[in-house]
Amino acid sequence: MKTQTILLIAIFTLIISSCGTKKVVNDNMLYNTTWELEYISGPRIAFEGLFPDKKPYLIFDKETSEVRGNNSCNGYTAKYTLNESAISFGEPGPTTMMYCGEGEKVFVNMMEKINQYGFDEEGKLTLMLNDVPMMRFKKKIN
Template sequence: MRKNILVLLFLGVALISCNATKTQKNDSVSKLDGMWELNYISGPRIAFDGLYPNKKPTINFNVKENQVSGNSSCNSFTGKLVVTGNKIDFTQPMAMTKMMCMDAQQGEQVFMSTLQKITSYDVTDDGKTLNFISGDIAMMRFTKK
Protein backbone atom coordinates (compact mmCIF):
# COMPACT_ATOMS: atom_id res chain seq x y z
CA MET A 1 0.00 0.00 0.00
CA ARG A 2 1.35 3.39 -1.03
CA LYS A 3 0.93 6.41 1.23
CA ASN A 4 0.97 10.00 0.08
CA ILE A 5 3.27 11.96 2.35
CA LEU A 6 3.94 15.67 2.01
CA VAL A 7 7.41 16.70 3.14
CA LEU A 8 8.50 20.34 3.37
CA LEU A 9 12.27 20.62 2.90
CA PHE A 10 14.54 23.61 3.51
CA LEU A 11 18.17 23.30 2.46
CA GLY A 12 17.82 19.52 2.46
CA VAL A 13 16.41 19.39 6.00
CA ALA A 14 12.87 18.08 6.54
CA LEU A 15 10.96 20.80 8.38
CA ILE A 16 7.61 19.05 8.48
CA SER A 17 5.99 15.94 7.07
CA CYS A 18 2.36 14.90 7.07
CA ASN A 19 -0.07 12.58 5.32
CA ALA A 20 -1.54 14.05 2.14
CA THR A 21 -5.10 13.21 1.09
CA LYS A 22 -7.29 14.25 -1.81
CA THR A 23 -10.30 16.39 -1.00
CA GLN A 24 -13.60 14.97 -2.16
CA LYS A 25 -15.77 16.86 -4.61
CA ASN A 26 -18.75 18.56 -2.96
CA ASP A 27 -21.26 15.69 -2.73
CA SER A 28 -24.30 17.97 -2.44
CA VAL A 29 -23.60 19.46 -5.89
CA SER A 30 -23.24 16.02 -7.48
CA LYS A 31 -26.62 15.06 -5.96
CA LEU A 32 -28.22 17.73 -8.18
CA ASP A 33 -27.16 15.95 -11.37
CA GLY A 34 -29.99 14.65 -13.52
CA MET A 35 -33.66 15.33 -14.28
CA TRP A 36 -36.18 16.52 -11.66
CA GLU A 37 -39.96 17.00 -11.95
CA LEU A 38 -41.84 19.68 -10.00
CA ASN A 39 -44.50 18.38 -7.61
CA TYR A 40 -45.04 21.44 -5.33
CA ILE A 41 -44.77 25.22 -5.69
CA SER A 42 -45.71 27.78 -3.06
CA GLY A 43 -47.52 31.04 -3.54
CA PRO A 44 -50.26 30.73 -6.14
CA ARG A 45 -53.87 30.46 -5.03
CA ILE A 46 -54.55 28.07 -7.88
CA ALA A 47 -54.22 24.33 -7.21
CA PHE A 48 -51.03 22.70 -8.53
CA ASP A 49 -52.96 20.58 -11.05
CA GLY A 50 -54.73 23.73 -12.26
CA LEU A 51 -51.41 25.42 -12.96
CA TYR A 52 -49.99 22.39 -14.75
CA PRO A 53 -52.94 20.45 -16.21
CA ASN A 54 -51.02 18.71 -19.00
CA LYS A 55 -47.33 18.75 -18.19
CA LYS A 56 -45.37 19.40 -14.99
CA PRO A 57 -42.25 21.58 -15.19
CA THR A 58 -38.89 19.82 -15.15
CA ILE A 59 -35.34 20.92 -14.46
CA ASN A 60 -32.18 19.13 -15.50
CA PHE A 61 -28.73 19.69 -14.02
CA ASN A 62 -25.53 18.79 -15.81
CA VAL A 63 -22.99 19.44 -13.04
CA LYS A 64 -20.01 18.37 -15.15
CA GLU A 65 -20.82 20.97 -17.83
CA ASN A 66 -22.19 23.62 -15.37
CA GLN A 67 -25.48 23.69 -17.30
CA VAL A 68 -29.10 23.86 -16.21
CA SER A 69 -32.01 23.24 -18.57
CA GLY A 70 -35.61 22.21 -18.40
CA ASN A 71 -39.18 22.81 -19.40
CA SER A 72 -41.54 25.27 -17.72
CA SER A 73 -44.57 23.14 -18.73
CA CYS A 74 -44.63 24.87 -22.11
CA ASN A 75 -41.27 26.34 -23.10
CA SER A 76 -37.77 24.94 -22.81
CA PHE A 77 -34.98 26.88 -21.13
CA THR A 78 -31.22 26.55 -20.72
CA GLY A 79 -28.48 28.47 -18.97
CA LYS A 80 -25.38 28.39 -16.84
CA LEU A 81 -25.50 26.51 -13.53
CA VAL A 82 -24.28 28.79 -10.72
CA VAL A 83 -23.78 26.81 -7.48
CA THR A 84 -21.57 27.43 -4.45
CA GLY A 85 -22.07 24.89 -1.67
CA ASN A 86 -25.85 24.74 -1.19
CA LYS A 87 -26.36 28.24 -2.64
CA ILE A 88 -27.84 28.39 -6.13
CA ASP A 89 -28.48 31.37 -8.39
CA PHE A 90 -31.09 31.46 -11.16
CA THR A 91 -30.86 35.23 -11.74
CA GLN A 92 -28.45 34.80 -14.69
CA PRO A 93 -30.18 35.23 -18.09
CA MET A 94 -31.39 31.97 -19.64
CA ALA A 95 -32.25 31.18 -23.23
CA MET A 96 -35.92 30.22 -23.59
CA THR A 97 -38.19 29.14 -26.43
CA LYS A 98 -41.30 31.26 -27.07
CA MET A 99 -44.10 28.84 -27.86
CA MET A 100 -47.67 29.88 -27.08
CA CYS A 101 -49.37 27.49 -24.69
CA MET A 102 -52.72 28.81 -23.55
CA ASP A 103 -53.36 26.16 -20.88
CA ALA A 104 -49.87 26.49 -19.35
CA GLN A 105 -49.25 30.24 -19.55
CA GLN A 106 -50.03 31.10 -15.92
CA GLY A 107 -48.20 28.05 -14.58
CA GLU A 108 -45.15 28.92 -16.67
CA GLN A 109 -45.08 32.48 -15.30
CA VAL A 110 -45.36 31.22 -11.71
CA PHE A 111 -42.59 28.66 -12.26
CA MET A 112 -40.11 31.06 -13.88
CA SER A 113 -40.74 33.93 -11.43
CA THR A 114 -40.40 31.60 -8.42
CA LEU A 115 -37.17 30.17 -9.84
CA GLN A 116 -35.71 33.72 -9.82
CA LYS A 117 -36.32 33.94 -6.04
CA ILE A 118 -34.47 30.72 -5.13
CA THR A 119 -31.32 31.20 -3.05
CA SER A 120 -30.42 27.67 -1.92
CA TYR A 121 -31.30 24.02 -2.33
CA ASP A 122 -31.43 20.79 -0.35
CA VAL A 123 -31.40 17.22 -1.65
CA THR A 124 -32.76 14.59 0.75
CA ASP A 125 -30.36 11.90 1.97
CA ASP A 126 -32.01 9.30 -0.26
CA GLY A 127 -31.41 11.57 -3.30
CA LYS A 128 -35.05 11.43 -4.43
CA THR A 129 -36.33 14.89 -3.41
CA LEU A 130 -34.95 18.32 -4.25
CA ASN A 131 -36.16 21.39 -2.37
CA PHE A 132 -35.59 24.93 -3.62
CA ILE A 133 -35.48 27.49 -0.83
CA SER A 134 -35.81 31.27 -0.75
CA GLY A 135 -34.24 32.60 2.44
CA ASP A 136 -35.56 29.99 4.87
CA ILE A 137 -38.84 29.19 3.07
CA ALA A 138 -39.22 26.06 0.92
CA MET A 139 -40.70 27.35 -2.34
CA MET A 140 -40.47 24.41 -4.75
CA ARG A 141 -40.15 20.63 -4.45
CA PHE A 142 -39.01 18.25 -7.18
CA THR A 143 -38.85 14.46 -7.51
CA LYS A 144 -35.93 12.72 -9.20
CA LYS A 145 -36.84 11.25 -12.58
Protein backbone atom coordinates in the same frame (compact mmCIF):
# COMPACT_ATOMS: atom_id res chain seq x y z
CA MET B 1 -24.15 14.21 42.14
CA LYS B 2 -21.66 16.75 40.83
CA THR B 3 -20.47 14.26 38.18
CA GLN B 4 -24.05 13.67 37.03
CA THR B 5 -24.65 17.41 36.69
CA ILE B 6 -21.47 17.89 34.65
CA LEU B 7 -22.38 14.90 32.47
CA LEU B 8 -25.91 16.23 31.97
CA ILE B 9 -24.59 19.68 30.97
CA ALA B 10 -22.11 18.09 28.54
CA ILE B 11 -24.86 16.01 26.90
CA PHE B 12 -27.19 19.01 26.70
CA THR B 13 -24.42 21.12 25.11
CA LEU B 14 -23.68 18.39 22.58
CA ILE B 15 -27.37 18.12 21.63
CA ILE B 16 -27.74 21.90 21.23
CA SER B 17 -24.60 22.23 19.14
CA SER B 18 -25.53 19.31 16.87
CA CYS B 19 -28.97 20.83 16.17
CA GLY B 20 -27.36 24.03 14.98
CA THR B 21 -24.96 22.30 12.61
CA LYS B 22 -25.65 23.06 8.97
CA LYS B 23 -25.96 20.04 6.71
CA VAL B 24 -23.37 19.72 3.99
CA VAL B 25 -25.06 19.53 0.61
CA ASN B 26 -23.77 16.89 -1.78
CA ASP B 27 -24.05 18.65 -5.14
CA ASN B 28 -23.35 15.39 -6.99
CA MET B 29 -26.94 14.42 -6.20
CA LEU B 30 -28.08 17.11 -8.66
CA TYR B 31 -26.61 15.37 -11.68
CA ASN B 32 -27.59 12.39 -13.85
CA THR B 33 -31.22 12.86 -12.85
CA THR B 34 -34.32 14.44 -14.31
CA TRP B 35 -36.03 16.44 -11.55
CA GLU B 36 -39.82 16.77 -11.89
CA LEU B 37 -41.65 19.52 -9.99
CA GLU B 38 -44.14 18.24 -7.42
CA TYR B 39 -44.69 21.35 -5.29
CA ILE B 40 -44.46 25.12 -5.76
CA SER B 41 -45.21 27.74 -3.13
CA GLY B 42 -47.19 30.90 -3.61
CA PRO B 43 -49.86 30.68 -6.28
CA ARG B 44 -53.50 30.55 -5.30
CA ILE B 45 -54.19 28.17 -8.16
CA ALA B 46 -53.93 24.48 -7.27
CA PHE B 47 -50.78 22.69 -8.49
CA GLU B 48 -52.74 20.53 -10.96
CA GLY B 49 -54.47 23.66 -12.27
CA LEU B 50 -51.13 25.36 -12.94
CA PHE B 51 -49.65 22.33 -14.66
CA PRO B 52 -52.59 20.28 -16.03
CA ASP B 53 -50.81 18.63 -18.95
CA LYS B 54 -47.11 18.57 -18.18
CA LYS B 55 -45.12 19.22 -15.01
CA PRO B 56 -41.93 21.28 -15.23
CA TYR B 57 -38.66 19.37 -15.03
CA LEU B 58 -34.97 20.22 -14.75
CA ILE B 59 -31.72 18.49 -15.71
CA PHE B 60 -28.47 19.91 -14.31
CA ASP B 61 -25.32 19.75 -16.46
CA LYS B 62 -22.21 19.91 -14.29
CA GLU B 63 -19.79 20.49 -17.18
CA THR B 64 -21.57 23.51 -18.70
CA SER B 65 -23.15 24.84 -15.47
CA GLU B 66 -26.49 24.93 -17.27
CA VAL B 67 -29.87 23.68 -16.25
CA ARG B 68 -32.27 22.67 -18.99
CA GLY B 69 -35.70 21.19 -19.11
CA ASN B 70 -39.24 22.32 -19.58
CA ASN B 71 -41.27 24.91 -17.67
CA SER B 72 -44.49 22.95 -18.39
CA CYS B 73 -45.02 24.41 -21.84
CA ASN B 74 -41.79 25.67 -23.36
CA GLY B 75 -38.17 24.59 -23.11
CA TYR B 76 -36.13 26.03 -20.25
CA THR B 77 -32.36 26.69 -20.24
CA ALA B 78 -30.37 28.86 -17.85
CA LYS B 79 -26.90 29.09 -16.34
CA TYR B 80 -26.59 28.26 -12.64
CA THR B 81 -23.96 28.86 -9.97
CA LEU B 82 -23.36 26.71 -6.88
CA ASN B 83 -21.53 27.59 -3.68
CA GLU B 84 -22.10 24.98 -0.96
CA SER B 85 -25.88 25.15 -0.35
CA ALA B 86 -26.27 28.43 -2.27
CA ILE B 87 -27.58 28.31 -5.83
CA SER B 88 -28.51 31.03 -8.28
CA PHE B 89 -30.02 30.84 -11.73
CA GLY B 90 -29.30 33.21 -14.62
CA GLU B 91 -31.83 34.55 -17.07
CA PRO B 92 -33.55 31.77 -19.01
CA GLY B 93 -32.39 31.40 -22.58
CA PRO B 94 -34.60 31.76 -25.64
CA THR B 95 -37.56 29.41 -25.80
CA THR B 96 -40.49 28.73 -28.03
CA MET B 97 -43.31 31.18 -27.46
CA MET B 98 -46.33 28.95 -26.85
CA TYR B 99 -48.76 30.15 -24.21
CA CYS B 100 -50.07 27.40 -21.97
CA GLY B 101 -51.57 29.20 -18.99
CA GLU B 102 -50.16 30.75 -15.81
CA GLY B 103 -47.96 27.83 -14.75
CA GLU B 104 -45.01 28.80 -16.94
CA LYS B 105 -44.91 32.37 -15.59
CA VAL B 106 -45.18 31.16 -11.98
CA PHE B 107 -42.35 28.66 -12.52
CA VAL B 108 -39.95 31.12 -14.21
CA ASN B 109 -40.65 33.88 -11.65
CA MET B 110 -39.98 31.47 -8.80
CA MET B 111 -36.70 30.24 -10.32
CA GLU B 112 -35.44 33.84 -10.33
CA LYS B 113 -35.97 34.09 -6.55
CA ILE B 114 -34.24 30.84 -5.54
CA ASN B 115 -30.96 31.21 -3.62
CA GLN B 116 -30.49 27.91 -1.73
CA TYR B 117 -31.01 24.23 -2.31
CA GLY B 118 -30.95 20.99 -0.38
CA PHE B 119 -32.21 17.43 -0.31
CA ASP B 120 -34.71 15.95 2.10
CA GLU B 121 -34.45 12.54 3.73
CA GLU B 122 -36.25 10.98 0.72
CA GLY B 123 -33.68 12.44 -1.69
CA LYS B 124 -36.05 15.05 -3.13
CA LEU B 125 -34.54 18.33 -4.32
CA THR B 126 -35.79 21.43 -2.52
CA LEU B 127 -35.17 24.89 -3.94
CA MET B 128 -35.47 27.63 -1.35
CA LEU B 129 -35.62 31.37 -0.84
CA ASN B 130 -33.29 31.75 2.13
CA ASP B 131 -34.44 28.86 4.34
CA VAL B 132 -38.04 28.77 3.08
CA PRO B 133 -38.86 25.86 0.73
CA MET B 134 -40.37 27.28 -2.46
CA MET B 135 -40.16 24.35 -4.90
CA ARG B 136 -39.75 20.60 -4.46
CA PHE B 137 -38.70 18.17 -7.18
CA LYS B 138 -38.73 14.38 -7.25
CA LYS B 139 -36.62 12.13 -9.41
CA LYS B 140 -38.54 11.48 -12.59
CA ILE B 141 -38.96 7.86 -13.54
CA ASN B 142 -38.57 7.55 -17.30
